[in-house]
Amino acid sequence: MKWILVAALAVCILAPTADCTSETVAWCYHLPSCNASTWPKISPQYCNGTRQSPINIVSASAKLNANLTEFTFVNYDNKSAMKAIENTGETVKVTLNSGVQISGGDLSENYDSLQFHLHWGNGSSVPGSEHTVDGVRYPMELHILNSKSSYNGNTTQAVKDSTGLAALGFFIEVMPGNSSGKPESWYNLTSYLANITTKGQSVPIAAGFSLNDLLVGVDRSKYYRYLGSLTTPSCNEAVVWTVFKEPIKVSRDLIDLFSTTVRVNDSMSEHITDIYRYLQPAQPVSTQNNSVTTNSASTACFSLGLLLSLALGSLVCTYSLSPSK
Numbered sequence: 349m350k351w352i353l354v355a356a357l358a359v360c361i362l363a364p365t366a367d368c369t370s371e372t373v374a375w376c377y378h379l380p381s382c383n384a385s386t387w388p389k390i391s392p393q394y395c396n397g398t399r400q401s402p403i404n405i406v407s408a409s410a411k412l413n414a415n416l417t418e419f420t421f422v423n424y425d426n427k428s429a430m431k432a433i434e435n436t437g438e439t440v441k442v443t444l445n446s447g448v449q450i451s452g453g454d455l456s457e458n459y460d461s462l463q464f465h466l467h468w469g470n471g472s473s474v475p476g477s478e479h480t481v482d483g484v485r486y487p488m489e490l491h492i493l494n495s496k497s498s499y500n501g502n503t504t505q506a507v508k509d510s511t512g513l514a515a516l517g518f519f520i521e522v523m524p525g526n527s528s529g530k531p532e533s534w535y536n537l538t539s540y541l542a543n544i545t546t547k548g549q550s551v552p553i554a555a556g557f558s559l560n561d562l563l564v565g566v567d568r569s570k571y572y573r574y575l576g577s578l579t580t581p582s583c584n585e586a587v588v589w590t591v592f593k594e595p596i597k598v599s600r601d602l603i604d605l606f607s608t609t610v611r612v613n614d615s616m617s618e619h620i621t622d623i624y625r626y627l628q629p630a631q632p633v634s635t636q637n638n639s640v641t642t643n644s645a646s647t648a649c650f651s652l653g654l655l656l657s658l659a660l661g662s663l664v665c666t667y668s669l670s671p672s673k
């Protein structure tokens with residue numbers, strides 16, 4: 349019956365309910381008795397599955413799929429969309445008000461955005477993203493969790509559907525230069541960390557910044573797509589993954605706050621660090637052909653075209669740009 353407890357906790361991470369008992373420890377990242385290598389035993393029906401996340405994305409192996417169009421983001425510009433920020437003991441989670449949604453992007457229907465949370469290593473120099481691209485691990489990764497709108501926020505139903513959840517993954521990397529406290533949206537978000545230093549603490553988020561403000565600088569038309577799972581027990585294989593290619597750039601001091609402010613338990617316990625699952629076996633990944641959508645790429649194509657004739661030019665262009673997709 350242990351797995352039922354674990355399943356209940358997984359749903360707690362998706363959407364906090366009255367059933368969520370914050371004291372119970374069923375899985376963890378760092379104790380030998382419950383770390384990630386024990387998850388296939390704690391929750392064998394899914395964590396031991398064949399469609400598990402996270403994965404290393406091999407950019408050159410991603411199949412082109414023209415159906416991977418842009419998303420529509422509803423209420424991502426709303427500066428009151430964030431409800432509360434919580435230290436769960438495993439991560440920092442921000443719950444969202446109802447009415448925040450995504451659609452498009454080759455998803456089968458509308459999905460409600462329920463919460464986002466973060467994965468990190470140990471400061472900006474010890475990376476802790478969950479997905480890697482061509483073997484590169486980024487300092488942090490933000491996950492926005494979405495559930496099919498037809499389930500009306502009932503994640504118990506959503507995790508039983510192989511596409512019941514849609515996760516948006518955004519890498520976070522260090523902003524170049526020597527800036528601090530940037531961007532302002534991340535300064536605003538991280539200012540709450542000092543209020544949730546111990547496990548179970550939660551404070552409301554005041555109006556002032558939006559999801560779009562946090563996702564600043566990312567071209568959201570460029571992403572990888574694959575079918576995978578939740579990256580924590582019970583690892584349900586119910587997730588349509590979207591991993592955006594461009595990272596959010598956040599100044600080093602703000603990235604460092606995550607691994608130096610929030611703790612796994614009480615004020616005497618250690619800081620929350622290295623909260624990512626190890627890589628799982630590869631899955632088929634697709635991406636859209638956007639090699640000619642950026643200005644620099646089309647300029648390059650055009651110059652080659654002038655030199656080599658238009659037809660040959662576009663061939664060379666497609667060939668030479670594809671490895672960087």
Ligand SMILES: *[C@@H]1O[C@H](CO)[C@@H](O)[C@H](O)[C@H]1NC(C)=O
Nearest residue numbers: 377379380381383384385626
């Ligand atoms: C989990 O703990 C075991 C036993 O201490 C250790 O051998 C293993 O490396 C740990 N695995 C992870 C993923 O932390």
Ligand SMILES: *[C@@H]1O[C@H](CO)[C@@H](O)[C@H](O)[C@H]1NC(C)=O
Nearest residue numbers: 387388389390392393396397
């Ligand atoms: C996980 O699956 C592998 C291969 O199917 C199997 O050998 C192993 O015993 C399973 N482990 C658990 C804990 O179920």
Ligand SMILES: *[C@@H]1O[C@H](CO)[C@@H](O)[C@H](O)[C@H]1NC(C)=O
Nearest residue numbers: 411412413414415416454634
């Ligand atoms: C794109 O969508 C069409 C219509 O739904 C479908 O028939 C086709 O298989 C899709 N292509 C890919 C690569 O998934």
Ligand SMILES: *[C@@H]1O[C@H](CO)[C@@H](O)[C@H](O)[C@H]1NC(C)=O
Nearest residue numbers: 423426427428429445446447
């Ligand atoms: C923004 O979100 C708040 C809180 O959910 C909501 O009351 C308000 O109507 C939303 N604004 C718009 C323009 O949708």
Ligand SMILES: *[C@@H]1O[C@H](CO)[C@@H](O)[C@H](O)[C@H]1NC(C)=O
Nearest residue numbers: 469470471474607618621622
């Ligand atoms: C994280 O980094 C800090 C500062 O470099 C170091 O003191 C600490 O031991 C590291 N923690 C882990 C778990 O590696």
Ligand SMILES: *[C@@H]1O[C@H](CO)[C@@H](O)[C@H](O)[C@H]1NC(C)=O
Nearest residue numbers: 365500501502503504505506
């Ligand atoms: C979610 O759906 C399940 C299965 O249909 C049902 O038993 C449960 O009561 C629902 N939960 C909520 C909170 O509505």
Ligand SMILES: *[C@@H]1O[C@H](CO)[C@@H](O)[C@H](O)[C@H]1NC(C)=O
Nearest residue numbers: 523524525526527528600601
């Ligand atoms: C970054 O800022 C620090 C402190 O202000 C300064 O000492 C250092 O030279 C700066 N580095 C660069 C590359 O600008």
Ligand SMILES: *[C@@H]1O[C@H](CO)[C@@H](O)[C@H](O)[C@H]1NC(C)=O
Nearest residue numbers: 532533536555556557558561
């Ligand atoms: C940051 O928070 C302040 C105070 O609530 C607000 O005025 C400002 O617009 C916010 N800026 C961003 C970019 O989030």
Ligand SMILES: *[C@@H]1O[C@H](CO)[C@@H](O)[C@H](O)[C@H]1NC(C)=O
Nearest residue numbers: 539540542543551552553554
């Ligand atoms: C966060 O903590 C500061 C300092 O203790 C306090 O002034 C502020 O009201 C707290 N904010 C929230 C939202 O609880």
Ligand SMILES: *[C@@H]1O[C@H](CO)[C@@H](O)[C@H](O)[C@H]1NC(C)=O
Nearest residue numbers: 371373612613614615616617
């Ligand atoms: C967390 O801290 C509380 C209070 O000190 C303690 O009773 C409990 O055993 C701790 N839990 C873990 C998992 O360390």
Ligand SMILES: [Zn+2]
Nearest residue numbers: 465467491579
């Ligand atoms: Zn996550």
